[in-house]
Amino acid sequence: MNIxxxxxxxxxxxxxxxxxxxxKKIINHSPISRAAVAQEVGLNxxxxxxxxxxxxxxxxxxxxxxxxxxxxxxxxxxxxxxxAGYSIGIDIGVNYLLGVLTDLxxxxxxxxxxxxxxxxxxxxxxQLFNTIDHLTxxxxxxxxxxxxxxxxxxxxxxxxxEILLAPNLKxxxxxxxxxxxxxxxLPIIIENEANAxxxxxxxxxxxxxxxxxxxxSAGxxxxxxLILNGALYKGSNGFSGELGHMTIQxxxxxxxCGNKGCWELFASEQALLTAAEKMxxxxxxxxxxxxxxxxxxxxxxxxxxxALFEQAGDYLGVGINxxxxxxxxxxxxxxxxxxxxxxxxxxxxxxxxxxxxxxFQQNDLTICFSELSTFxxxxxxxxxxxxxxxxxxMQQKTSLKA
Amino acid sequence: MNIxxxxxxxxxxxxxxxxxxxxKKIINHSPISRAAVAQEVGLNxxxxxxxxxxxxxxxxxxxxxxxxxxxxxxxxxxxxxxxAGYSIGIDIGVNYLLGVLTDLxxxxxxxxxxxxxxxxxxxxxxQLFNTIDHLTxxxxxxxxxxxxxxxxxxxxxxxxxEILLAPNLKxxxxxxxxxxxxxxxLPIIIENEANAxxxxxxxxxxxxxxxxxxxxSAGxxxxxxLILNGALYKGSNGFSGELGHMTIQxxxxxxxCGNKGCWELFASEQALLTAAEKMxxxxxxxxxxxxxxxxxxxxxxxxxxxALFEQAGDYLGVGINxxxxxxxxxxxxxxxxxxxxxxxxxxxxxxxxxxxxxxFQQNDLTICFSELSTFxxxxxxxxxxxxxxxxxxMQQKTSLKA
DNA sequence: AAAACTTTGTTTAGCCACTAGACTAACAAT
DNA sequence: ATTGTTAGTCTAGTGGCTAAACAAAGTTTT
Numbered sequence: 083m084n085i086x087x088x089x090x091x092x093x094x095x096x097x098x099x100x101x102x103x104x105x106k107k108i109i110n111h112s113p114i115s116r117a118a119v120a121q122e123v124g125l126n127x128x129x130x131x132x133x134x135x136x137x138x139x140x141x142x143x144x145x146x147x148x149x150x151x152x153x154x155x156x157x158x159x160x161x162x163x164x165x166a167g168y169s170i171g172i173d174i175g176v177n178y179l180l181g182v183l184t185d186l187x188x189x190x191x192x193x194x195x196x197x198x199x200x201x202x203x204x205x206x207x208x209q210l211f212n213t214i215d216h217l218t219x220x221x222x223x224x225x226x227x228x229x230x231x232x233x234x235x236x237x238x239x240x241x242x243x244e245i246l247l248a249p250n251l252k253x254x255x256x257x258x259x260x261x262x263x264x265x266x267x268l269p270i271i272i273e274n275e276a277n278a279x280x281x282x283x284x285x286x287x288x289x290x291x292x293x294x295x296x297x298x299s300a301g302x303x304x305x306x307x308l309i310l311n312g313a314l315y316k317g318s319n320g321f322s323g324e325l326g327h328m329t330i331q332x333x334x335x336x337x338x339c340g341n342k343g344c345w346e347l348f349a350s351e352q353a354l355l356t357a358a359e360k361m362x363x364x365x366x367x368x369x370x371x372x373x374x375x376x377x378x379x380x381x382x383x384x385x386x387x388x389a390l391f392e393q394a395g396d397y398l399g400v401g402i403n404x405x406x407x408x409x410x411x412x413x414x415x416x417x418x419x420x421x422x423x424x425x426x427x428x429x430x431x432x433x434x435x436x437x438x439x440x441x442f443q444q445n446d447l448t449i450c451f452s453e454l455s456t457f458x459x460x461x462x463x464x465x466x467x468x469x470x471x472x473x474x475x476m477q478q479k480t481s482l483k484a
Numbered sequence: 485m486n487i488x489x490x491x492x493x494x495x496x497x498x499x500x501x502x503x504x505x506x507x508k509k510i511i512n513h514s515p516i517s518r519a520a521v522a523q524e525v526g527l528n529x530x531x532x533x534x535x536x537x538x539x540x541x542x543x544x545x546x547x548x549x550x551x552x553x554x555x556x557x558x559x560x561x562x563x564x565x566x567x568a569g570y571s572i573g574i575d576i577g578v579n580y581l582l583g584v585l586t587d588l589x590x591x592x593x594x595x596x597x598x599x600x601x602x603x604x605x606x607x608x609x610x611q612l613f614n615t616i617d618h619l620t621x622x623x624x625x626x627x628x629x630x631x632x633x634x635x636x637x638x639x640x641x642x643x644x645x646e647i648l649l650a651p652n653l654k655x656x657x658x659x660x661x662x663x664x665x666x667x668x669x670l671p672i673i674i675e676n677e678a679n680a681x682x683x684x685x686x687x688x689x690x691x692x693x694x695x696x697x698x699x700x701s702a703g704x705x706x707x708x709x710l711i712l713n714g715a716l717y718k719g720s721n722g723f724s725g726e727l728g729h730m731t732i733q734x735x736x737x738x739x740x741c742g743n744k745g746c747w748e749l750f751a752s753e754q755a756l757l758t759a760a761e762k763m764x765x766x767x768x769x770x771x772x773x774x775x776x777x778x779x780x781x782x783x784x785x786x787x788x789x790x791a792l793f794e795q796a797g798d799y800l801g802v803g804i805n806x807x808x809x810x811x812x813x814x815x816x817x818x819x820x821x822x823x824x825x826x827x828x829x830x831x832x833x834x835x836x837x838x839x840x841x842x843x844f845q846q847n848d849l850t851i852c853f854s855e856l857s858t859f860x861x862x863x864x865x866x867x868x869x870x871x872x873x874x875x876x877x878m879q880q881k882t883s884l885k886a
Numbered sequence: 887a888a889a890a891c892t893t894t895g896t897t898t899a900g901c902c903a904c905t906a907g908a909c910t911a912a913c914a915a916t
Numbered sequence: 917a918t919t920g921t922t923a924g925t926c927t928a929g930t931g932g933c934t935a936a937a938c939a940a941a942g943t944t945t946t
Contacts, residue, residue, distance in 0.1 A: 090505065090525060090904095091497070091498040091501040091502050091904090092498060092903085092904055093498070093903080093930080093933090095498070096494060096497070096498055096931090096933075100932090100933090103493075115894070115895090116894075117894055120895095125933085125934095126933070126935075127894085127896085127934095128896070128897075128933085128935085128936095129932075129933060131895060131896065131897095132896095132932085132933095151892090151893075151941085152893070153891085153893065153942080153943055154892035154893020154894065154943070155895075155940060155941040155943095156941070156942060157894060157895085158895080292720075310717060311717070315713075317696060317812025317813065318694075318695070318812050318814040319844070319847065319848065321842075321844055322811055322812040323812075324845070325806075325809055327842060328806045328809055328810065329802050329806055330731055330734050331732075331733060332799070332802055334734075339842060340839070340840060341805070341840040348734070400731050400734055403731060404727075404730045404806070407726040407729050408708075408725065408727055408810055409719055410718070410726075411719065440723075440729060442640055442648055442649065442723055445721065446721065494934085495902050495903050495904090496903095498902095498903065502904090517923070517924090518923070518924065519922075519924070522924095527904085528905050528906075529923080529924070531903075531905075534903085534925095550912090553912085553913050553914070553921090553922075553923095554914095554921085555913080555914060555915085555920085555921050556912075556920080556922025557911060557912040558913060558922085558923080559922080559923060560923080
């Protein structure tokens with residue numbers, strides 16, 4: 083809600099904004115007293131009292147017992163009621179579906195994962211419904227119930243939540259948002275998996291204190307989610323962050339996207355597996371080679387496999403250098419499946435960056451691996467719904483008097 | 485001013501926001517009546533009347549004669565008073581200094597350019613003072629006078645306006661902002677030249693109607709300015725857009741930045757000149773080869789030179805592809821000196837993009853060359869001051885009653 | 887223990903910018 | 917001239933804010 087936007091300003095907006103400020107203060111600094119809130123956000127005591135009463139009515143916060151006196155009357159401590167409602171976050175992967183039920187603080191209450199291979203859309207949809215149904219039924223009773231469902235998908239999602247393309251799932255022009263809205267009558271948010279992961283890390287993970295975060299989702303392919311000025315940046319149509327197809331080698335090998343020398347040909351899980359297969363490294367299980375097989379081998383000290391990881395780390399660093407030069411972020415977070423191999427990637431990656439990134443870009447910059455491990459996307463998806471719910475809750479109620 | 489920010493909301497903010505809305509409406513739709521403004525921005529007629537009176541008092545707008553009746557009383561038309569004050573914009577190049585005096589709509593009233601070679605900082609500072617002095621003295625009388633000075637420099641500028649590094653000028657840790665503030669007692673803004681150019685194109689050039697613009701400043705080096713969500717994005721410390729040093733060729737030729745395979749080694753003016761020299765193409769003037777020499781040769785139909793341009797266009801396309809994949813912009817604008825050679829660059833550039841950019845990225849995407857030609861940066865720098873002035877003007881006055 | 891001081895939280899009066907709608911002004915159509 | 921329409925001002929009322937008084941509930945001083 084920028085001052086430049088075509089939105090008129092009136093008393094409702096003022097109250098909405100201040101209420102939001104008060105709630106955020108309580109969420110981030112609980113337990114806290116009314117007086118402290120007033121002082122810290124710069125509002126009048128009376129105003130804060132009134133807003134706090136609204137929030138109490140909405141059951142978004144609650145009063146705990148009195149706190150410690152600092153020489154006068156003991157303050158009444160306010161706490162965020164993180165159990166006022168629950169959010170469902172889903173992460174649809176190429177061969178898994180992960181669902182979580184979280185409270186309003188992003189604490190995972192229940193998780194449910196199913197794995198599969200080569201399922202049709204209809205079959206995945208069935209799994210999706212099952213998962214959501216299960217999570218919904220298992221949710222503890224709460225004033226606001228399930229406040230929304232967020233879904234992260236490995237594909238291109240436009241600004242209306244329509245999935246234009248999910249190559250690895252073979253989905254095309256699929257309006258999953260509509261499907262879920264019709265079935266569940268709840269606010270639904272569909273997002274690209276990397277965007278969801280970025281948001282998850284910003285809200286609950288390694289990026290909590292940063293305003294400029296680039297989340298690199300390195301899995302079978304590479305996707306990137308951008309948190310700029312504290313908010314997800316989606317570009318003109320919602321397609322930002324397709325950095326897996328950034329050229330890092332002009333006239334390099336051809337990618338399935340038609341371009342040449344794409345980053346994900348060098349630094350993704352798929353790149354690692356392809357390189358390993360070329361070196362005649364096979365899965366000891368006899369099945370198709372998987373990342374976990376390589377990790378086992380690396381753990382056993384296999385120098386060829388370790389070299390492969392190190393090579394991938396170096397290439398990751400090349401792309402991350404480009405990202406740093408583009409965005410001047412505070413933080414780069416590497417997530418998704420490749421993050422599990424951080425052990426063997428870190429050194430070559432950080433070497434590449436510290437040797438080659440422009441010196442002034444390296445101040446105040448941290449590069450790290452996901453804190454939420456495999457939950458980034460699911461948690462981020464859940465967080466979208468939470469954000470939306472809290473934002474709507476700030477709005478004026480049409481007062482229904484008894 | 486986001487609702488999430490740590491800013492309290494009160495009546496002043498409401499008025500400021502609405503006043504800004506009204507002024508913007510008048511600027512972009514003048515001549516317009518009070519009634520039309522009220523209807524279009526969604527405010528009450530009375531409110532608009534009151535805000536308009538404030539703006540009239542500030543002389544930011546004026547009333548022209550009555551407009552055409554549409555069946556009732558004839559409306560009083562309101563116009564933006566673009567001559568209420570003047571802004572100075574300076575573009576410091578490697579071997580030139582361009583200053584413009586603009587009105588509040590970015591119309592250039594006076595321009596002054598000096599060219600030089602290898603001047604020390606002190607000598608350039610003298611030229612800078614001369615230029616500013618001349619523009620100030622030549623400014624027509626106006627209610628608000630000179631409202632600020634903006635300077636675009638080819639280097640790294642941090643968020644405080646300090647020039648950390650301008651390699652081609654051999655400047656380092658220079659606080660030009662302080663120097664100018666002390667001398668002129670005016671609001672001073674120092675910005676990177678590509679950022680200024682991007683802002684110039686957004687406000688007055690090819691990007692007027694877009695919210696997501698990437699401006700590629702292709703000169704001796706390559707810098708990039710980012711307009712995201714309608715605003716300049718500067719990153720965590722102000723160093724975003726250093727895309728000239730994006731790797732497009734892993735382990736390619738070494739750049740002066742220490743990295744390898746940087747974009748500007750392939751697609752900048754310097755790249756073109758270096759390639760030409762290797763092919764034994766010399767300036768007919770006998771002096772050092774310049775871009776203008778190559779343009780003359782290309783104009784004469786020299787196939788070798790044309791091929792060089794086409795090659796550069798292709799490489800420009802490679803980097804622009806990466807930009808498109810990163811940002812999903814509405815518009816990519818190529819500016820600075822290479823824009824003058826658009827004639828020979830366009831085809832290979834657009835071929836590269838249309839063949840290799842992801843298909844969904846290409847909807848609603850326009851790629852074009854600067855509309856403001858060599859004035860992008862100077863105008864953008866001037867625009868920063870205008871923006872700042874108008875924003876301050878919206879704020880409440882401490883009423884000084886006679 | 888009483889008095890004095892501190893701090894918390896509520897209440898009250900007043901302010902300011904907004905809205906709705908009455909009003910005045912100025913025009914066109916009949 | 918009368919009627920209808922549009923533009924702009926004025927007035928009363930509303931809502932959310934602030935400042936300051938007040939009430940409540942502590943601690944510290946005497």
